[in-house]
Amino acid sequence: GDSVTQMEGPVTLSEEAFLTINCTYTATGYPSLFWYVQYPGEGLQLLLKATKADDKGSNKGFEATYRKETTSFHLEKGSVQVSDSAVYFCALRPNSGYSTLTFGKGTMLLVSP
């Protein structure tokens, strides 16, 4: 079945550091890929998405590129802020029918001043 693998956290960075959170997936066909973010005490918010190979999703300074050849969708940000501290979830959804999301385990990011 489909699966998503994320790097384990927590990822601890200083403010203005470069961020990479790795995400790889296993799926048949070409799924849509998503990054969701969960701030402390809150629900999930969609951060960005990509629906086909080589698409780049971007939002709030975060980027991720859909790489079919490496089945990856790594999340990057050039300069993190303390307010970026949250749990980040990578997810996929098959592009057929009434399919649902498959989530990775989540990666906690802690940014210190």
Next chain:
Amino acid sequence: SAVISQKPSRDICQRGTSLTIQCQVDSQVTMMFWYRQQPGQSLTLIATANQGSEATYESGFVIDKFPISRPNLTFSTLTVSNMSPEDSSIYLCSVGEPQETQYFGPGTRLLVL
């Protein structure tokens, strides 16, 4: 994107009791989903609720434990029945159209003593 609210936002319950969680959306949606997020874990889909039909439960979840209602296109409820401490989790409602982005509510934080 849809605006989703959940009630209650949090609750502390005694074992053996039941709690009904409400999910309200500000627009009509085809699909509503209920997820469970156990402490420090990722999201697990409990069931998909479509109006006019019985909910479809994922492996490991049964209707007797998690009855779901979907009376119209903007509202759903999830009941956690005969609760035990293992049911302590965040319960999240999400909505979406087939092959469209899913949006999440703020979650209901449940603690069972």
